[in-house]
Each structure stands twice: as C-alpha cells, then as structure tokens.
Amino acid sequence: RVDLNALREAMGVMQHHDAITGTEKEHVAHDYSRILAKGMDECNFITASALSKLVAPEEKLFVNDEPAPVIPFETCPLLNVSQCGFTEKNNGFVVTVYNPLSRPVSKHIRIPIRGDHYVVIDPKGNQLDTEIIPIPESILRIPGRKSNAKNELIFLASNLPPLGFKSYFVEEASENDLPQKPHKNKSRLRE
C-alpha cells in the first residue's frame, strides 16, 4: 500500500537517526517534523478507507467497477493545543471513535468548540451527558495557535468494542433546545 510508504520512510529515518531527542540540529528537527507530518497525512486516506469498511460493511467495495465512496473521516492533529478547524467550522459533526485494543474500553472525548451548548447523541439514540469547560488562557496564547475555540466539549464514549468503533452525533444547540433532564444527570459546573 503506497499510501503507507511516506510514514514508513519517515519512521525509518527517525529511528535510524534517534530523532526528536534534541541531539539533532534545530533545522533538522524541523525537517523531521515535516517528513513525519507528511507521512501521517498520506496515511489519512488508508485509515479513512479502512474505517469506511468497518462503518458501512454492507456497502460493496466496488460499484459498477468504480470504487465505492470513502466516508470523509478527518483527524485533528492539533488537539494538543486544543485546536480543531473541523469542529470550529461545523455546527454539527459526527465523532467516530475507534478502539485499537482487543478489549472493550471507555474514553472521555474532548473536542475544541466555539459554541456554548451542544447535544451529543450516542449510536442508540440516547442523549449523553456532556460538559463544556473553558480552555485555559495559557493554551489560548500558545505561539502559533490559530483557533477560535474557547471551550472544550467533553463526553464519555463508553464501552467501545474491541477493534471496533462507535459514532456519536454532535450538534450545536441553543440553551432552550436542550431537553430538561433529571437533576442527577444535569451537568453542574461551578467556577
């Protein structure tokens, strides 16, 4: 799979040269970052096509000898500075969480967002408890961060199947649109 070759080569270079330890010159470190980012970028297609097969297994791989459409899965490589262009541009989106372990796990998902109110629906149609917490000022001012996200949306992706996935439907809502829920389930934030 040629889509993997760029990352294969990057990993080969990194491991051979003990990259990312500070013992290379700085412009070389930047070059390593460039090579690695390019390699990961070229892997996006293969992860999206592999995940498409899992998400929609009933779809044939080829329709009339034409490749079946690949679901456009995006990743957010800048989550380490709480930045994600996709979630900032879109009022609604689907979060698909893939579990690479061979046992069920749960994970708290954190997504940078611009708005203040969101509804998250799990695969069974249940509305999930969510919390929205401001991103600290120290992260907002990290040099190079270009983001309008001021908050992070948090929800629990529970019981993800082994080597499997769950998808969550996320939609921005006004405060009035949020259904009233029992007190015990209502998120109560206090600053």
Next chain:
Amino acid sequence: AEFQINETTGSISKIIMNNISLDFNQEFLYYKGFVGNNEVFANRSSGAYIFRPYGKASSIENQNQVKIYLGNLVSEVHQQYNDWISQIIRVYSGETYVEFDWIVGPIPTDDAHGKEIITRYTTPLDSNSLFYTDSNGRETLTRIRNFRPTWNLNLKEPVAGNYYPVTSKISIREKDLEVAVLTDRAQGGSSLEDGQIELMLHRKCLHDDAFGVGEALNETAFDKGLVTRGSHYVVFGTKKNPSGKTIAAQEKDIIQRKLLSSWTFLSPTNGLTYQQYK
C-alpha cells in the same frame, strides 16, 4: 479518585483513591544548567546530550491563580503559576487516577545558565532509597539511590547520576502501598528523596555540551521558545484494592488506554438530522 486543594497555595494537598487517603504535594521547580568551556569533563556544559544541573532545584516563583470547575463527568482545577507554567489537574468520574496536564514554555532566558524544568510529586511514603522505572520499555527495574549493582559508587553528580529513563512509569513503594506516575511520553525521572518522584518536563540550555550537535538546546517555533504540553497520571493503591484489581493491574489498564488510545475521527453531517444520518 478525588483530590483536595490547599486554599492558600492553590496546590494539591491530598488525593483519595482506592479507599486510601494520601497527603500529596506537587510543585514545579527548575535546575540551572551548568555552563563551562567543555575542555575537560568537569567543565562540560549541560546540553542536548547530558543533563548537568548547577546545584539543587529552585522553586518556581509563582502566584498560583486557580479556577475550579466541578462537573458530573469531570472536575478540573486550572492553575496558572506564571507566564510560562500552567497546569490542569483533572479527575474523570469513575476513573482511579488523577491527571496532571502541564503546559511549560516558552522558558525565559534571563540568565546564562538556562533552565531545566521539572515537576516533583511528594508523598509521606518511606521508600527506603528505592524507586522503580520501566526503562527500556520491557520490565520494571529497581533503582537504588546513589547505588550501582556491580561496582562501588562514588557519585560526583548527585542529581544527574540518579536520573533514569522513564518510558511510561516511575513508582515508589512502602510495604504494600505503591504510588506511580504514568507518563504519556518518555522522560527522565528520579526519586532524590524518600517519598518523592520527579520528572523532567522541558529544557532550555544556552550552551552546547560539545558532544556533537554543535548548537545549544534552545529551540524555537514561531520565533518564540518551544511550549510543551503533556500529562502525568498519578495512581496509587495496594494489592487488594476495592475494585478487586491490584495496583499493577490498574496501572497496566491505564497505560494501555493512554499509550494505545482510541482514535478520534470527525465527519460532516451535511446538514442531516440524527434520524436522517442514521
């Protein structure tokens, strides 16, 4: 897990986990890097290849500003120590660990030595000079402070000589109780006093150490010093925890979930409702 914050200092003062309440302190400190002409080993500067601190670690002068967010899913304390160190202490509902999400940088260059920033966790454990690291990613190795197993040690570098690689875990023990710090990346770490664990977070050295790279470890991005962000997961317990899992099993579970974390993908809804999309 639960934790308490000292209202005066804004720092963590106690953690409750696995039915055990433990006095707990965490602070940020920095070592000054040694500066020399590199002509003999004694004059070797601290740099990219070697860690040679000049004296003991100094506390970060700070005015710790704290914001607290309490919720059903997660509770967070946002700490701002100064312009270049901040942290989020976080507990998720149902999880038996406390996360320390630290942000360090750009490190100021206000003296010739440079700064090597560490975080230090202090507990009352009598760890008897022993600590444990998972150096090399294979097995957990016992480390004894100021000691080597195959020769009589006369340590000239009491700090750096006790630093070891930490791939994903460093821990201390007293009898049945183990306190571990799980890392999200390989770091250097040590236990310089009983009950303490410290880990190197970020370094800015203003002089080359003459081991080959030919430039100081003084990296920039966007014309500013690098900012680094990462997480430590603190967990403690015994062989008989209320969950039925031993502390070792809990640690292994957390490490797997963090280092082989689930992947998150995003897709557009194209304006569809949930029912239409489904």
